[in-house]
Amino acid sequence: MINQASPSPHTVCVVIPMYNGADSIEQTLVSLAEQTRLPDHVIVIDDGSTDDGPQRVKDFAAPFRLTLLQQANEGQASARNHGIRHSQETFVAMLDADDQWRPQKLELQLALYDELSLQGRPVGLIDCYCQVNYSDGRRQLDNIRKSGMHFYDFIHANVLNGVSAALVKRDVMMQLGCFDAGLRYCEDRFMWTRIAEHWEIHTVPQVLLERTINSGNMTAQPKKHYQNKIKFVEVYLARYGAQLSKQQQIDFVLANHTDFLNTFSRGGWHGEVIDVYQRMLKHSWQTLFFDHGKPTLRYLYARARSLRKPTVSTTAH
Template identity: 25%
Template sequence: MTNSTDNNEMNARDERNEMMPAISVVMPIYNVEAFVAQAVQSVLDQTFEDFELIIVNDCSPDASVSICRRFHDPRIKIVEHKMNRGLAAARNTGILSARGHYMAFLDSDDFWHPHKLEKHKAHLDANPGVGVSFSRSAFVDPEGNPTRFYQMPRLTGITPDHLFCRNPVGNGSAPVIRKEVFKDICFFADFMGETEIRFFDSDLRRSEDIECWLRIALITDWTIEGIPEPLTYYRLNAGGLSANLYQQLESWETVADRTRRYRPTFVAENYKYAKAYQLRYLSRQAIRLRDGREARNLFIASLKCSLHPLKHELARTLLTGVAAHLLFISPGLYRAIETQASTNIGKFQNRQIQRDIANA
């Protein structure tokens, strides 16, 4: 028999358990046993502690889920997919399971700065019109070591046409989003003879995040806005094939086709110069892969598609073109110049970040 004090303590504990967390963190896992422990630990190390971590096991064949089960924290919940469906579907499962007011996403090969959730919650709390809050990202190598380089996107004034040309959010581990935003963009689709609700388009295996951000910008009044701190650590792949560049281009074309279904005029007005920016971006990716021939070909294709990047971002476009052609003509000379230039670029980016933080 329990006394009244025991009953009161039990009731209080039940009430705390039933309270919704402020933030739901969704982490899909698939073949990430080398990285997932660092990702999970980076969530548990957050200075803001009122969160739940929803790990969605997308039928990972390796030890990823076993590693996740080694963490004993009541805020962790593991959801199992019965079949592998990809990143977008795993995120959708996580959203449907979430109880938080804000939704944060972490790809399990990336990790976060300890102040990530704290900073985003403050940003969203202070700006009720902002639906998507994202941070800059710091690039890390496959072992998780800093590279001194950052993604440096536009942080404010993000319009649909800007999103169509670029992905200022940068990656799927950068944004924290109000749950109401997903209610505004959800749609129904058929899967294996049954109707399911979707937020990310799970028919896409690439660029599903870009499609989602663009849909938010086009069909809702929510603002997408960044904060200057690099709070996401984005892991660069160890390798990569130039063939993947054309798969990325194909996935962007698919996003354009999806968008054309509900905003045909928007796509018609912006398609050519948006594609030119995509080709310029892929040229830079080819440079990173040390493929001078493809870097040059993609840069030339960008100019043929539209001169918009050259007219509106002259310095950035010329630098890409010079680097692509130099890598093609003289790889050794390019590498020598790149070593010195990389140091200067890293320093410049860091100074810009510090100025932006001071002015925020």
């Protein structure tokens, strides 16, 4: 059980990258003001916004120290790094400008860290469960529970329940050089993998994060970000390929492409499905049977749909 009897002596800085976040940043900051354990410092990094989000941050009446930093648009990884390097607290908590925390997030995460530290566990990061809310009304629960060394789990998939769930030791981030600012996609998974090489990762098994995904969210724009995903695969293998068997490398590449193939298939983008599948097949013939043959079935369906001639509708409109 998590011992909540005594407050944690540690300090926490919340780092929020923001690009045109005027519609959500105030609600995000309110969720911090409602924490049962307030953050010691909140840093919002304006990543070249063109709306009035920065002014809304300046006008927010915060019950904690609130700092606004501004930079030219360089991406989320660069913005987070700017905030982390400006912080001085024991922990850095990640939070996106369109996500919100439930009131006990920091309290329960810090309590779990203290409990594990008393056991002598080398904890580098703690996350929590996440409720994902899509703009079309769909809801999804991300509830992967971690409790130790998870390096190879991150090789297979990003097993963290969202960036905004992460509470990380600041000295761990600084020791590793923070996020890879050259990546515009999956830079978080790369960072968590590097942490998981040397430190334990644990989860508070409660939903303490509400995550919003809409048409402007990076994960909702697969056509735009597929090339960034390819770069991530290249960078990842350059760093970890020597630690993986040939089969693990194949599984890693195919799994990452399959993520986008499935997304394209669900969106009805048949040409993109065909392109991704052919790229996978060039990498390995195991594509034919990967994931129980599901990518192959999606490819065949896309082929059939793309060859079908459009019919002229006679229905009156």
